[in-house]
Amino acid sequence: MRERELITKITALLHISNEDAFIFPYNNILFSLTVDTLVAKTDVPKGMTPFQIGWKTVVMNLSDLAAMGSTPKYFLLSLTLPREYPVLDITKGAKSACTRYHCKYCGGDLNEGELSASGFALGTSKTVMLRSGANPHDKVGITGDIGRVYSGLRNLETATQPMKEKIFTPRPRIAEGLMLKANSCIDISDGLSSELHHIATASNVQIDIYSDKIPIHEDVTKKAHSLGENPITWALKSGEEYELLFTSPYINPKIGTEIGEVKKGKGVFLDGEPMPLLGWEHYT
Amino acid sequence: MRERELITKITALLHISNEDAFIFPYNNILFSLTVDTLVAKTDVPKGMTPFQIGWKTVVMNLSDLAAMGSTPKYFLLSLTLPREYPVLDITKGAKSACTRYHCKYCGGDLNEGELSASGFALGTSKTVMLRSGANPHDKVGITGDIGRVYSGLRNLETATQPMKEKIFTPRPRIAEGLMLKANSCIDISDGLSSELHHIATASNVQIDIYSDKIPIHEDVTKKAHSLGENPITWALKSGEEYELLFTSPYINPKIGTEIGEVKKGKGVFLDGEPMPLLGWEHYT
Structure with a gap:
């Protein structure tokens, strides 16, 4: 199982x-x-x-x-x-x-x-933010940037300093969590794709994500391209990022980046296509 | 270490x-x-x-x-x-x-x-019971009986039903803990001897225990004697008993058995002799 x-x-x-x-x-x-x-x-x-x-x-x-x-x-x-x-x-x-x-x-x-x-x-x-609270018409936001952990772990010997920092001394987004006042929120431990699916399922909504909006560090993009791989895929499956993924009618750019929106429906879509369920899972 | x-x-x-x-x-x-x-x-x-x-x-x-x-x-x-x-x-x-x-x-x-x-x-x-609260003139009490765990684990194949019960389905003394109103209390996870030393050290007192008062199940006594060993020693080192050891001016016999007393001084004594520090310890 x-x-x-x-x-x-x-x-x-x-x-x-x-x-x-x-x-x-x-x-x-x-x-x-x-x-x-x-x-x-x-x-x-x-x-x-x-x-x-x-x-x-x-x-x-x-x-x-x-x-x-x-x-x-x-x-x-x-x-x-x-x-x-x-x-x-x-x-x-x-x-x-x-x-x-x-x-x-x-x-x-x-x-x-x-x-x-x-x-x-x-x-x-002071408030309750659940995975199950996403509403249609919410925007989808994410703190910081993602992909550095997966990128660094692909080959630690070629990992850059920003990758190593996020792997060895990660930071929890406490201050952001307190400021958010979001309808739904989850932290990225298994990977962005996996967490998006969690929110969509728990809230019974559809989520549309736009790949060009996902905040990816330039070192990650460079490393993926140098290996002929897609940095978006890396960002979707990078686990233990400890960024917050949240939905709210308005995404404050001081707290996070808007990467998509919540709609009536089911499932998670990336640029209009169903997003594969990527990310870390035990016992696979 | x-x-x-x-x-x-x-x-x-x-x-x-x-x-x-x-x-x-x-x-x-x-x-x-x-x-x-x-x-x-x-x-x-x-x-x-x-x-x-x-x-x-x-x-x-x-x-x-x-x-x-x-x-x-x-x-x-x-x-x-x-x-x-x-x-x-x-x-x-x-x-x-x-x-x-x-x-x-x-x-x-x-x-x-x-x-x-x-x-x-x-x-x-509603109250605070610490290891460090034992007072001279307190009596020392213990819930239930001790030794069945060590005795059973010495050889599980010859363990009696009362020994197996305490090993496989132990019970926490929640109700007793709430009724106690003791000056000091600790649960017996490492062994009676070890916990007595914890209380004596933390409270900066001397504790005198009388071996004939320690509540030991007859199955434990029988098994120890059949192997030519001392059931008191077994009781002192039997860990994971989950009984409560406590000190209080008066030991309510409905809650526990009085096994000794607290005095001014240092150390733990059994029938007037220094009690050895027995019981479970990791990394030994």
Whole structure:
């Protein structure tokens, strides 16, 4: 069974919706909870330091909170590590990311085994932004640029500095998430194509994307062309970008780039043609 | 470096205390957060089903909340699993335990790798019970009985039904934790000896334990004697018991058994002799 099918079955079993974080109200406050695990085999590129592993684990979780428009408050880290692994360096990296994003790193757990790092974050929200909130007539926006992660990982030896930065020290879009006030939002962890399909399905809408509007770094375009490949395809499947993809009647250019629009209907279209479902998936 | 040294360094780096859960106030409510990871190599005895793995992961976390006197509210589960592992059975086990203890299982994460399950639980508290709150003149109490886990794991083939129950479907002492109103409390995950030392050190007190008062199941006593070993030693080092160890001026016999007392001084004593530090530790 593939990951998407499994997640569909699990969410049905639990009667929950598949969102970046779980939101619950308590005494008139909205809290958001999320968990995300970094696994050596799939999430740790060659050359990533223990400090960067700690940093990235925090970012993976805070990015989920950013997609819900939440302010991060508390973070916990459960580490499973082989013997003699430099655990304090991971902890320092996690602490550094927490400090940078004003979140308290308040504890965790330590176990022996194959490297993995499970982060848990709690945030507070003033509004609720879901994957399922996209409305026809919304525009589609995206923060930053995409493609640098896939491009860099295609061959780390020829990766440029901007590619390495996004792979080894990613940034969660906390400030943007708080400013957005979007109808729907998701963070790009599996890839733009995959996340667009998530929003279209969850919101029961059609999404039209225009390839010439997708913000792609010039280094990515150059590298794709040098290999005779299409930078748009790279941008669509590049995962762990931690940019926010959102829909709103108006896209503030200070927050993101408008790349398309939401319509009545179903499916995701790129320049008028059905967009293939690309991007990272476990168990494929 | 051994686990205790590592945890000391990590808690110093983060300026946090080493408690079962992290407690924070928000709008006059006390919230408690905890994380605990089940790892295949160390936490999954031979014969444990995927359903039981899910159940146990929930119990490990709710037991931490119980030790803080908290009411469990929300649970998240991050699973890392090999291909073709019956993930839905783990999820069903976790859901069953959450339902049993009135906690909402509200989401999680799925990854590919060596089996591990990271649980994260959030609870609310009306009081604060810490490891560091033991006072001279407190009595020492313990819920239930201890030793069945170690005794069963010594040889699963000769384990009796009461031993198997505690190993495969442990129970968190939520109700007891709420009734306790103790000065200090900890749950027994590493072993009675280890947890007694934690309380004595954190509270800067001496603890005297009387071996004839320790509640040990008759099956454990029988098995230890049949192997020519001391059941008290088994009880002191038996981990993953999920009983509560607490100190209070009065031990209500409906909640637990009185096994000793707190005094001014340092260290842990068993029948007047220094108690060895036994119990589970990673990286030893």
